[in-house]
Amino acid sequence: xxxxYDLGPRLGKAPMAYxxxxxxxxxxxxxxxxxxxxxxxxxxHGGLSPLNELIHEDGHAVHYAALRTRPAxxxxxxxxxxxxxxxxxxxxx
Numbered sequence: 001x002x003x004x005y006d007l008g009p010r011l012g013k014a015p016m017a018y019x020x021x022x023x024x025x026x027x028x029x030x031x032x033x034x035x036x037x038x039x040x041x042x043x044x045h046g047g048l049s050p051l052n053e054l055i056h057e058d059g060h061a062v063h064y065a066a067l068r069t070r071p072a073x074x075x076x077x078x079x080x081x082x083x084x085x086x087x088x089x090x091x092x093x
Contacts, residue, residue, distance in 0.1 A: 002037065004036065004039070005038075005039050006038065006041075007040075007042075013040070017039070017040065017054070017056075017057050018039075019058075020037065020064075021036070021037050021064045023035060034065060035064050035065050039054070039058060039061050041054060041057065
């Protein structure tokens, strides 16, 4: 699966982990060219919390790679859906 990883800290890098498609899947010359996703994080140490964050972002990357649709439909914002789900969970606490 096409997933690129940038996991080390460096100056100017986003402090929070995220994932995003860097190349959208599409049909090229009658063959499917898959999506390539990036998982970015600034891990300075190991542990359960960084592992959980990495696995969470890997889930987004797998989702991007699993979608086989036109690029126009690829940009349905999963991050917005995630925020709404978190907000709904918090409302029920």
